[in-house]
Amino acid sequence: MKILVCISQAPDTTSRIAFTEGDKAFDSSGVQYIVNPYDEWYALVRAIELKEQQGGTVTTITIGEAACDPIIRKALAIGADDAIRVNAAPEDSMQVAQLIAEQAQAGAFDAILCGKETIDHNGSVVPAMVAELLDLPFVALATSLEVENGIAKMTREVGGGEESVEVALPFVASASKGMAEQRIPNMRGIMSARSKPLNVVEASADAPTSVSKFTLPPEKGACKMIDADRPEELIRLLREEAKAI
Amino acid sequence: MSVLAIVSIKNGAPTKSGLEAASYAANYAASQGMTASALVAGEISGDGGLGATGIAKVLHCTEPVTDSGQWAKLTEAAAVQLNASAIVASHDHFGRAVAPRVAVRLKAGLVAGVTELPSNDLVRKNVFSGKAVADVAVSTAIAVYTVTPNAFGVKDAPGQATVEPFSADLGIAREKVTGFDSASADGQVPLPEAELVVSAGRGLKGPENWGIVEDLASALGATTACSRPVSDIGWRPHHEHVGQTGITIRPNLYIAAGISGAIQHLAGVNQSKTIVVINTDPEAPFFKAADYGIVGDAFEILPKLTAAAKELKA
Ligand SMILES: Cc1cc2nc3c(=O)[nH]c(=O)nc-3n(C[C@H](O)[C@H](O)[C@H](O)COP(=O)(O)OP(=O)(O)OC[C@H]3O[C@@H](n4cnc5c(N)ncnc54)[C@H](O)[C@@H]3O)c2cc1C
Ligand SMILES: Nc1ncnc2c1ncn2[C@@H]1O[C@H](COP(=O)(O)O)[C@@H](O)[C@H]1O
Numbered sequence: 001m002k003i004l005v006c007i008s009q010a011p012d013t014t015s016r017i018a019f020t021e022g023d024k025a026f027d028s029s030g031v032q033y034i035v036n037p038y039d040e041w042y043a044l045v046r047a048i049e050l051k052e053q054q055g056g057t058v059t060t061i062t063i064g065e066a067a068c069d070p071i072i073r074k075a076l077a078i079g080a081d082d083a084i085r086v087n088a089a090p091e092d093s094m095q096v097a098q099l100i101a102e103q104a105q106a107g108a109f110d111a112i113l114c115g116k117e118t119i120d121h122n123g124s125v126v127p128a129m130v131a132e133l134l135d136l137p138f139v140a141l142a143t144s145l146e147v148e149n150g151i152a153k154m155t156r157e158v159g160g161g162e163e164s165v166e167v168a169l170p171f172v173a174s175a176s177k178g179m180a181e182q183r184i185p186n187m188r189g190i191m192s193a194r195s196k197p198l199n200v201v202e203a204s205a206d207a208p209t210s211v212s213k214f215t216l217p218p219e220k221g222a223c224k225m226i227d228a229d230r231p232e233e234l235i236r237l238l239r240e241e242a243k244a245i
Numbered sequence: 246m247s248v249l250a251i252v253s254i255k256n257g258a259p260t261k262s263g264l265e266a267a268s269y270a271a272n273y274a275a276s277q278g279m280t281a282s283a284l285v286a287g288e289i290s291g292d293g294g295l296g297a298t299g300i301a302k303v304l305h306c307t308e309p310v311t312d313s314g315q316w317a318k319l320t321e322a323a324a325v326q327l328n329a330s331a332i333v334a335s336h337d338h339f340g341r342a343v344a345p346r347v348a349v350r351l352k353a354g355l356v357a358g359v360t361e362l363p364s365n366d367l368v369r370k371n372v373f374s375g376k377a378v379a380d381v382a383v384s385t386a387i388a389v390y391t392v393t394p395n396a397f398g399v400k401d402a403p404g405q406a407t408v409e410p411f412s413a414d415l416g417i418a419r420e421k422v423t424g425f426d427s428a429s430a431d432g433q434v435p436l437p438e439a440e441l442v443v444s445a446g447r448g449l450k451g452p453e454n455w456g457i458v459e460d461l462a463s464a465l466g467a468t469t470a471c472s473r474p475v476s477d478i479g480w481r482p483h484h485e486h487v488g489q490t491g492i493t494i495r496p497n498l499y500i501a502a503g504i505s506g507a508i509q510h511l512a513g514v515n516q517s518k519t520i521v522v523i524n525t526d527p528e529a530p531f532f533k534a535a536d537y538g539i540v541g542d543a544f545e546i547l548p549k550l551t552a553a554a555k556e557l558k559a
Contacts, residue, residue, distance in 0.1 A: 013489050013509045017376045037490050093355060094348065119374055119489060119512070123357045124336070125391075128313065128345035137419035138313050140342040143483075155426070157484070158338045159260060160435035164424035174341075177491055178483050208354030208385045212367055215378050223522070223532050228541030232553035234521065237537060239557060242519040244498035245441065245465060 001056035001147060001169075003047040004109040005080065006100055006126065008090070009064060009071045010036040010119045019214040026120070026214070035071045038115025040078070041182040042175035046145055047113050048079040049180060054147065056110075057081045061103055063096045065089055069198065076193035077185035083198045092207035093121070097129030099205050104134060111152065112172040116141055124174070131172035139165050143178035247282060248274040249329040250300065251320050251347070253339040254287040254309070261438045262335035262394040264298055269392045270333040271299025272400060273362050279330075284323045284411065286310040292406040299402035304411035312418040317346035322413035324351060329387065336391035337437060344391045354383035360396040363388075374489055374512030394437055395495040396516075428484045433468045436485065441467035442496045442517070444487065445475070446510075448503020448524065448543055452480040457547040458502065464554040470494070472504045488513035500550075502543040506531020523547070 011017075011031045018027040035044075047058045060075045061084045062068050072083045086099045104112055112134075117124035124140075131138035141157040150169050155162045157176055185193075226234045238244045250270035252263035259267065267283050274281035282302040283295045287309035295303050304323050310316050320343065324332060332347055334340035336358045348355040360378075361369045367380040368390065428435070436442070443462040449455065455469075462469045469485060476486035487494055489509035499517035503524065504510060511534055514520070522535040523546050532538045539546055 011373075013374075013512070017373045019377075041490070093345070093357070097345075097349075120372065122370075122372055122374060122493075124341045125345040125348075125355055125357045128342050129349050129355075132314070132317060132346035132349035135314075138342060138346070139420065140313070141338050153423075156338065158425075159255065159262075159438060161428040162426045162484075163422055164426075166421045166423055167419055177486065208352075209356060209381050209383050211379045212382050213380045214372070215380070217375070217378060220534060220536070223535040223538045226537060226539050228539055228546060231539060231541075231546050231549040232556075234537055234539065235550060235553040235557055238498065238519070238521070242498070242536065244519045245554070245557075 001050060001054055001110045002108065003050065003056065003058050004104055004107060004112045005039065005044045005047045005058060005060045005075070006112065006114040007039045007044065007060045007062050007072065007075050008036045008115070008118050009033045009062070009068045013119065017216065023214050024211060033067070033071055035074055036115050036118050038117060038175060040075065042177065042179040043113040043115050044075055044078060044080065045180035045183050046175060050147060059084060059107065061086070061100055063088055063090050063099045072198055073193050074185065076196045076198070077189040078183050079189060082196055084201060085198060086201050086203050088204055092209045093123045093125045094129060095205045095207040097126045097133060099203055100126070101130050101133035102203060103201065104130065110169045111147070112170070114172070114174045116174045116176045127172055127174040134172070137167040137171045139167060139171065139173040141176040142173045143176050145173065145179055246330040247279050247327045248331045248333065249320070249324055249327055250281060250283045250333045251316070251343060252283050252285050252295065253335070254285055254289055254293070257288050257290060259285065259289070259293050259295060260335070260339070262337045263339070264294065264399050265394060265397055266333045266335040266340070266392050267295050267300050268298040268399040269362070269390070269397045270331070271402060273331060273333070275299065276362060282327055283406070284320060286316070286319065292408050296404045296406035297401060298399055299404065300406045303406045303408045305408050306411050308412070310415065311422050312420045313342040313346055315415040315418055316343040317350055318415050319413050320347045321350045323411060324387070331387065332389045334391050336393050340391040344389050348389040351387050351389070352385060353387035353389045354385040355389040355391070356381045356383060357391045358393045359390045360393050371516065374493070375515045376512070393495060395440065428482065436468050436470055436487070436492055436494060439468035439494065440497045441465050442470050442494060442498065443467045443500045444470035444472070444504060445502045445543070446472035446504030447474050454544070455481070457544065457551070461500070461547050461551045461554065464551045464558070467498070472510055501531060502547055504531060505529050506534060
């Protein structure tokens, strides 16, 4: 199987969130970037497992500028064979999806795996856009993936449970928790990642949406403390003050 | 011009988040002097309650559609017929699979996870896992929005919608659904839709102690959730894990017992309207994000809360 895994960078989950350029851009100063957890822990690791079982290759693709190279090298260290980076600043999900779809078409992949969502934009839209651009079946929020005789069998999160779905190859899926377990790259992986191909491609696409302003949410008011000996007071406040129950 | 909501059906009725998308569409249409329609596929009775969200017309495709590609084709045909300038879907498993496809077909900009109606050509959504909000501009003639569940709610609008049969050439279904495994305990609202959630973490010490969590949840009519380590060690099922790498929820009430409040946990729950924290450690970071707090032992507090909740309901 030839698998393409879409990898995006994301600010480390403990990063301080702040903005610059008149609150139009994320302030990345001092921010440590990681591979978007859904892409790394679930999509990439499952792709590598399938390759280990059945042979084939795992290619990663990232839409982003050179600052993304460290997270791409990490994906190679975990076990991807090669990487594509489209040298463009991601501005909008349609733009990103178009750039991914162009490369995916050229590479004739059997499966395109994405994460469920990026933890910065929280869009959860790029994968289905890629599927539509390539006219492929799509499974969102997949929690397991097996491939047998040209058929991909998946389970996916739906309200109140999990559905089993089957699609023929090629297909696109977005990976959610459960699909695989996080892998820590070993020394050999880290060494070999340095010499694996990272192909940089120049391309651009239009962005139909743009952020006009970022705002931090209002600070929470002080927490009202309730005496441990009178928990029933909490129930009363929840009903009368918060009107939550 | 008009606004079109696409609404998924479960057990013969629109889903809760589908009704929220319909209500959002109706309110947005009203603010623009337009009317709103809803597109549904599958069996519903009457207008499925969509008229009561302010929808004027329901386009009803009687065949159930489960394939996201087919849903996008159906939506495109309806959008063309209605000359729709905005398409609204729920930001759940349905909207995440279908809305982006619709955006591609209609060459429309998409804003995912909106929380408020557009105003002055900008629409607000949460970003950075709820740690910031963004106001987003769409430059295309048609816009697609997916609405965060439990954010906008359903605004009642007295009325009945007209129902018209609708169909389009959908091609073949390529995504074959072969089974369903119910995750929620009997009678529990699924976590992403739940308005009341009782959650517990490593402070509960072991899976055998979850009875006191479940008791409080059932006394309140709430759904249970947990922190990541708890689901990782197998104390609780995976689908209960909330946070950065699990499910993001936005209930009216989130009660957290024995959870420290790590930033990755908060990312999944910080948009809850009211947060209650119960923790033995007064320094636990979760108190900073809470509305109400009790410094105390969950093993003592939870049963007392259950008793008080039962008394209130009685
Ligand atoms: C990239 C990344 C992603 C992550 N994603 C998630 C995620 O999605 N969701 C998530 O939850 N975590 C996530 N984590 C893990 C997170 O950082 C924390 O480790 C985790 O949330 C801690 O779980 P906890 O609060 O249950 O346990 P602990 O941190 O061990 O806290 C237990 C708490 O219980 C209290 N306690 C002990 N006994 C009692 C008692 N008898 N009564 C009341 N209180 C008691 C203690 O004071 C303590 O505050 C992620 C981590 C990383 C690095
Ligand atoms: N800039 C990017 N480069 C490569 N893949 C991306 C990029 N942005 C998003 N993706 C993929 O699409 C998924 C969903 O992203 P989003 O729609 O932005 O939430 C991510 O988990 C990635 O797999």
